[in-house]
Amino acid sequence: MSRRITLDEFIVENQTNQNRASGEFSGLLRHIGIAAKIVNRIVNKAGLMDILGLDGNTNSSGDAVQKLDIYANDLMIEYLQNSGLCAGVASEELDEFISFCSDLPAKNKYIVVIDPLDGSSNIDVNISVGTIFGIYKRTSSENDTLQLSDFLQKGNQLVAGGYVLYGTSTMLVYTTGFGVNGFTYDRGIGEFCLSHPDMKIPDKGNNYSINQGYFRQFSQGIQNYLNKCSDENMMLRYIGSMVADVHRTLCLGGVFLYPVTQKNPDGKLRMLYECNPMSFVVEQAGGISIDESGNRIMDLPVDSLHQRSSIIIGSKENIAAVRAFL
Ligand code: AFP
Secondary structure (H helix, E strand, C coil): CCCCCEHHHHHHHHHHHCCCCCCHHHHHHHHHHHHHHHHHHHHHHHHHCCCCCEEEEECCCCCEEEHHHHHHHHHHHHHHHHCCCCCEEEECCCCCCEECHHHCCCCCCEEEEEEEEECHHHHHHCCCEEEEEEEEECCCCCCCCCCHHHCCCCHHHCCEEEEEEECCCEEEEEECCCCEEEEEEECCCCEEEEEECCCCCCCCCCEEECCHHHHHHCCHHHHHHHHHHHHCCCEECCCCCHHHHHHHHHHHCCEEEECCCCCCCCCCEEHHHHHHHHHHHHHHCCCEEECCCCCEHHHCCCCCCCCEECEEEECHHHHHHHHCCC
16 A cells, blocks of 8 residues: 655645745645644534534624634634744634734745635534635735735735635645645544545536525526526535535536625625635636636635625536526
8 A cells, every 4th residue: 555645745745846945835834734633623523512603793794603613713823823934814704814924033925814614604513614725925025014905916816725624524625826636634643645636627517506595686697597407407516615515516527606696796705715715726626717797706806805706616618508697
């Protein structure tokens, strides 16, 4: 049996191959991996600890905050700060970004955007949740204080994007713009091990994934597309946890849609820490990600930390089929 490649080994090996020899970026990625292991441990034991249920607050996006949201958020931030390699972080759970610059002796050039626990309304019923992350190079000088503009970058400026899926097994999937690789967590040795090298999304899939309950709130084009899916006996699959729904779409092909609704006229999902990192992964695997107007998600301007967008993401042929109805 051949020896498994761990996430750390893979990151170090690729740091040289991809001309990122400073080690700073690799170190940051590795710290995200470590934080993911801790979040995984807590998510797995959640029922045994007093951390299920609502926290009693809503976040800046108006979502009810779960206790585990806060736990995962604090933990990710602590690890990013302690890495000594991150200039600052923007998170779904924070109204404003946090700057670590004043606490650090070294000048750091990377900032991180995170959704620490995506799909958290699923936690209490033991359904898959995830962490989404993106890494950007800051645009302001490393000697200056961190600016909001450092975070308001288009998805096409991402230097890394990925997610951790806490599912039947825990997987970390990421890209640095050189393809997509997936690592499965091996509890026995406490490491993420390369299990899905060079992931590719099939050009076409038979699954479509959408909250069909909002059917009457969707545009006529989306309604017509959904009727076509139903006429063609396609398989409707929806977990309500973007990481899990997009991961399935990545593995099996098909399309995930969160269109505009009357309730969310700009779409529901957040550009910075949901749409862009997930689009980076799917595009790098050979897929496509657009908004309901047909624009490439990763080219859209980002004007605020918690900006929302509609998103249609998945296999080339499925996206072409949706486009015909937009
Ligand atoms: P929560 O983190 O509040 O559960 O929201 C999850 C999410 O942001 C995304 O992961 C899902 O795809 C989407 O919202 C589900 O939204 P609906 O409940 O409106 O279908």
